[in-house]
Amino acid sequence: MSEPVVREAGHPPVTAQADTTSNPTPQPQNDAKNATSTPSKGKPKLSGVELKKLKQAEKQARRAAQKAAGEQLQGQQKTPPAKDGQKQVPKDDKSKPLPMRRRPSNPNVLVAKEPKKDTKKEPKHANLFFGHLYNQPRLHSVVGASKDVHPAVLALGLQYSSYIICGSTARMVSMLVAFKAVIEDYQTPVGTSLARHLTSHHLSPQIDYLRSCRPLSIGMGNAIRWLKDVIIKIDPSTPESEAKRELITDIDNFIRDRVIAADQLISDYAAKKIEPGDVILTYASSSIVESTLLRAHLDGISFSVIVVDSKPLFEGKRLARNLSQHGIKVRCFSYSGAAHAVKDASKVFLGAHAMMSNGRLYSRVGTASIANLANSNSIPVIVLCESVKFTERVALDSIVGNEVAPAEEILSERERQALLPLKVNGEEEAVTTTNDVWKRVEEAKNLQLQQVLYDVTPAEYINMVITEYGSLPPSSVPVVHRLSTNA
Template sequence: MVSILASDQDNPDGSKSNGQGKDSRSSEAQDHSKAPVAPNGNKAIPEKSAAQKNEKPSGAELKKRAKAEKAAKRAQSKQGQQAPPNDASKSTKPENKKLSDEKESIQSSPQHPPAKLQHRRSGSASASSQRPLQLRPGQQQAPAAEPESRKEPQKLAFISHLYGIPRRTSIAGAGKDVHPSIFALGLQMSNYIICGSNARCLSTLLVFKRVIEAYVTPPNNSLPRDLTIHLSAQIDYLKSCRPLSVSMGNAIRWLKLTISTIDPDTPEHQAKTKLCSAIDNFIRERITVAGQAIASSASSRIQDGDVIVTFAKSSIVERTLAEAYRQGKNFQVIVADSEPLFEGRNSAIALANLGLQVQYASINTLSHFVQDATKVFLGAHGMMSNGRLYSRIGTALVAMMARDLDIPVLVLCESIKFTDKVALDSIATNELAPSHELGFVGTGVGKAGEEDEWRSASNLVGLNLMYDLTPAQCIHMVITEYGSLPPSSVPVVQRLSTNT
């Protein structure tokens, strides 16, 4: 056997042998070691064969690739990410996608300095979520959420029965059966545009006339039964805007009783005409004519040189004073006023425009000007069955101070304001207005800012009662359309007016 030495012999590809007897496999290894170098200094990776392309990367390669991506993102975050990352560099993992969304939301504001974002870990918050967010120029910061204890005003336990439902200030959530005129009336009463017992009762009856005129009896139904249900929806909306007055309650009970007496076989047009005519007669007899009779009777008790003290605003008291002035009597009027509505201001202006000598004073100075008074004329929101006067808060103070000075107190009240209820104090029955209205309604003071102060004080509770109760012993006489009578005769007049 002959061995052939290939020293210094050229290979078929033109390369020389190394002279050590290596085979073709070792020559291929040398070719790979002499592979060209890439521009970045790394060796160029040779193109993989088809078999190698089909092979899946090993776990070590995947780990190395993920580590390289994390290092690249960490380097971008340190540089501030001046430019948004390319789509190819975005990770397909859910947590990386969420992190990139947060980066893009912060980069969308040109005024924000680059913030260093940290990866979210279980049980720990990111540093970017704890850093306060800067605002753009002209952008207002959203108000912080109020604690649960400050969203609703605190309630006092001993008057918890007076809170009820919050007062409605819009038509949102109202029933579809409510008439548009009821919407307007409810909002006007809620905003004190229509204020006063007589004004509210008169407006309610006139609006009910429109509701009855627009009413259509459904098929297979009778007018007396369905109209009462239809009016109940209107009444519920008015109650949500503001509690009904005593006169409104009496008028509504009378109207429902009148509707129930209509014969079901009566044609609809004739029944509606009869109801509208009955409402007109009720307004004329129980409000208009009754007010004229009271004004005529009370004005006869005013003499020349009298100093009449009145409180807040009462339409029947204004009519009485105007009637006495037209009779040529010379007297003076002192109008006392107090919060929350300051109604006496309008009353003083109206009397001064007639030509009367009027003095307007706050109730705080009552002890000074009441000493010159000869008579006290008071209006009424209602007269209780035990002879007590239910009227605007502050009335009891005026009446009790006049009684101490032996000044006669005369109450001018229509019989429609009489009720069979009995009250011993101002807590059992009263109207509770929103606390932020205390002292700011109709005064021109910045109501919005004052309301914020009320709501922001967690240790401050506002109590805004609308009425008080005057004892019967402080009332000298009650003048009604039935004549002048003592407070003890109120139940008799109330039964007489109800039967009539």
């Protein structure tokens, strides 16, 4: 239930500011600075609308300052008014045109760059299919992060946004590990209890930061919900050190039970599904599929693997390399060769980002086509998924809920190079650097590049879902989800 609140605070700029309430004096200053920086930016063309906005911002700052002053007395009651202040700021933000929106949070370094970028990107935001999913750009630096964010989390966020840590299980586990560090370094302020303060004040900025680096995966969401539940249930009378210790062991146990042991069980079980002579097709890279294949290989079953890979992440390549280094015979296809790959396969193993409650599989974009091809070739499609990644959410198509990835990732360096000699507008000079190529593509009128990270595979293409509870048809996903969350 706390989820919506967190989401509310999800505007990283605003939260970043509101969270400075712990030392209330700098906040008004901050706001004032931002307020003044706004006119200085927009001075040459200070329109009526902007003046109004400026006034609003000033009012906002004043109000916040008053509130902060009031709160100073009773630290415990800080939360609700601060939230209130937050809520108003975003509302105010919404009335502003886009270029202004993200400004307050960013320190001046970024602000200087921002307007230029935004004017260029604005037409691109009128995105045909995924327009509703563009709410904020991905953060690629620690600049602008709230000062409450723990260094471990800061590092993790960057690893998320650069796909160094990729894959929903890896992201979830790494997040929990980082949270262990956060909890370890946490000290309950005087006058409040750990159970009440930790979640809303200390954990939520971390989560917000992570979210601004890359939207949370469903597994991460589940883990966060679980963690909050655990924290809330801590008896306020327990001493802080003990509570922290308990929490950390809880997290360890969670990782052990729900991920490590579950993976073990699943790979044990799924490896049995591999028969000698099988050709296992897999798409992109899933840690659980990888461990299953390795397990089967160690069991001495002779089989070969086909890895289908896709732009732009090329995760399959990593998987193919790992498997082949273990001596498994691997063939690798690019995505357009998928039809040929499926034809040669005898079973399809897929990893999951999440299993939806309507039995659909939410996984790396491209999975659905593979499953579709496999289904039409009557090849069994087996999904391996820990029950942590089950969700009560449902989805019918891949458009409504998805994660949009930056479009510039589509054009790799090599592809840009290939476009260098291109003359776009007839006599125009060919560009010299690959960055210019991208600029040209980006500025091209009526041309959009779009990229999302996931798609939804219809349940009818999935023959079996293997979880730590056993193997089940996709229609049983909601049941297992209830089972695993109530247990």
